[in-house]
Amino acid sequence: MNEKAKAVAGRLRVKAAGVGAAAQKAIADAGRKTGDTIEITKLNVRIFEINSEVNVSFRKLGELMYAAYAGEETADEAVDALLREIDGKKEEAAALRRRISELKKERPCPVCGSSCGEGDRFCRKCGAEVAGGDGK
Numbered sequence: 640m641n642e643k644a645k646a647v648a649g650r651l652r653v654k655a656a657g658v659g660a661a662a663q664k665a666i667a668d669a670g671r672k673t674g675d676t677i678e679i680t681k682l683n684v685r686i687f688e689i690n691s692e693v694n695v696s697f698r699k700l701g702e703l704m705y706a707a708y709a710g711e712e713t714a715d716e717a718v719d720a721l722l723r724e725i726d727g728k729k730e731e732a733a734a735l736r737r738r739i740s741e742l743k744k745e746r747p748c749p750v751c752g753s754s755c756g757e758g759d760r761f762c763r764k765c766g767a768e769v770a771g772g773d774g775k
């Protein structure tokens with residue numbers, strides 16, 4: 640190979656290596672994003688289940704209230720247990736929502752406190768500028 644051809648081949652090799660690294664990074668980023676998306680989906684499914692369980696507890700609570708209204712004996716402990724169960728499930732759902740927020744890299748608006756997305760420069764609710772937003 641003459642010198643000129645060697646120089647061109649050398650430049651092409653460097654370029655190919657760069658493209659390979661960029662492609663690998665893109666694949667790694669996509670993999671990480673896919674993992675987050677799957678986790679967010681699982682968390683949303685769990686939140687949906689918790690809400691269904693809370694609705695069952697609310698129905699039982701309503702039945703106890705109606706029984707009391709209708710003059711039947713109702714155990715206070717049963718009412719307390721249902722109220723505590725509902726509190727616990729609401730806390731669990733809130734924790735899962737916080738985790739989703741983390742995964743979506745959401746942060747609170749400095750003015751109104753509503754949740755802003757990773758790339759938001761301005762709050763979608765009040766329009767205030769959000770620190771760290773890159774507008775991408």
Ligand SMILES: [Zn+2]
Binds near residue numbers: 750752753762
């Ligand atoms: Zn705001």
